[in-house]
Amino acid sequence: MARKKIRDSDDGGASWLVTYSDMVTLLLTFFIMLYAMSTIDAQKYAAIVASFSKEMNPEAYYQQMEAEKAEEEIIDSNIEPEEIDDIDVLYTLLKQYIDENELSNQVQLNKSKEYVFIRFSDSVTFRGYSDILEQRGKGVLDVLAEGLVLVDEYIEEVIIAGHTAKVEYDMTDIDRSLSTNRANVVLKYLENKDVIDPSKYLAIGYGLYSPIADNSTSEGRAKNRRVEIYISRKGYPISYTKIIQDTINNSKANDNDLKYRRETYIE
Template sequence: MSKKRREQHEEHMDESWLVPYADILTLLLALFIVLFASSTIDSQKFNAVKESLNAALNSGAGIMDSKSMSDQLIDKSQMSKDTIVELQQLKKQMDNYIQENHMNAEIETQITNNALTLTIRDRALFDSGSAVVKPQSRSLIEAMGDILQQYPKYEVLVSGHTDNQPINNREFESNWDLSSKRAINCMKILLENPALDPRRLVAVGYGEYRPIADNATAEGRAKNRRVEVTIKEKVME
C-alpha cells in the first residue's frame, strides 16, 4: 500500500464504536438511578425515577445535561413526603376531635391520593329532606374550620351526596338541589371563620350519582347520604 493510501485510510478510521459506548454509559446511568430508587420504599420517588428515566432514554439526554435527574427526584419526593406528613397530622387532629365527641359512628377519615377526606353521614348534620345544619352539629364544622386554618396551603372541597330516592318538595325539586344546598350550607359555616381564605373553598352537589354503597338496601342508602370534605394541597399556578 502506498504512503498516500495509508494516510487516507488513517483519516477515515471507523468510529462506529462510539455508538455502543454511549449506550453503555446510558445503561450505567439507568442502573445507578434504579439502585438509588430501590434503596427506599417511597413509591412516589420510584414513580418519579421511572418518569425521568423514560424521558432520558426517549430523548437521548446526555449524562452531562443541565440539571441532574437525581436532584429533580429528591425535590419531588421530598415535597410529596411533606404533604403526606401534614395530612397525617391533620387527620390525627380530626380523629381526636371525633373520638372526644363520640362521633366515630358518624364520621370517617381517610387519606387517599394525597388528600384527606372526611365522610360525614347526613344524619349527623341534617334532618331528613332538609339542608339546614342542626344547631348541635354546627360545632363540628366550626371545629373543622379551626383545624383547617392551621393548614393554609390546602384547598377544601365540600361535596353533598344523596341516595337515589326521588325528592320533590316545596324547597327542593331534585336530589341535585338538596345535595348542592347541603354542601353550600356547610361551606358557609366554615367561612364564618375569618382566618379561612374563601378562595380555598369550593362547594358542589353530586346528587345520587356518586354512590359508595348499593342503593338497593336501606343500609347502603344511608351510607350514600353524606357530606364529604376533601382536603388537598392546592396546585401552584
C-alpha cells in the same frame, strides 16, 4: 556596767509571711473549687474567643464566618418539603375529636400524602330533606376550622360535595338542589369562620348520582345520603375519582356496596 544588748530572733521578722502564704493558698483553693463547681457557657466562651480572633486576625475571622454560613445553607437545602407533613395536624385534630365524641360510626376520616378526606353521614350533618346543619355536624366543622387555620398555606383547595339517595318516586330535581344546598351550607359555615382564603372553597351537589351503596335498602340509602369534604395538599389538585377509589379501598364497605358504584368513579 554596760547593759547587754538583746539580739533579735532569727525568724521573728518573717513570721507574717507564713500567715500570708496560708491565706493565699486558701484563697487559691477556694477559687479552684468554685471553678470546678461552675459550668462553662459554650456560647459565651465562643463569643469571647471570636472577639479575640476578630481583633487579632480579622481576615481569618471573616473567612471562618463565611464558611459557617455556607455550611448552614447547605444543610437547609437538604431538607425536603416531604419531611414536614403539615396536613397531619389537621388529621390529628379531627381524629382526636371524633374518637373522644364517639363519632367514628357517623364520620369517616382518611388521609394520604395528597389529601384529608371526611365523610359525614346524614345523621350528623342534616336530617331528612332538611338543609339545616345539625349541632353535631357543627362541632366537627368547628374542629376542622381550627385545623384549617393552622395549615392554610399548605392547602390547595377544599371541595365540599353533597349527596342524596334514590327513592322509589322521582325526586331528581329536588335531590340535585338539596345536595347543592347542603354543600353550600357547609361551605358558608366554614367560610364564616374566616380561617383560610375563601377562593379555596368549592361546593358541589351530586344529587343521587354518586351512590356508594344499594339504594333499594334503607341501610344503603342512609349511606348514600352524606356530605364529603376533600382537603388537598398544596401541589396536589384533587382528583375526585381517585379519592373515591381510595376511600372505597380503605373503608369497611363490603363487596355488595362496591357493586353499586358508578363505573366512572373507577380509574
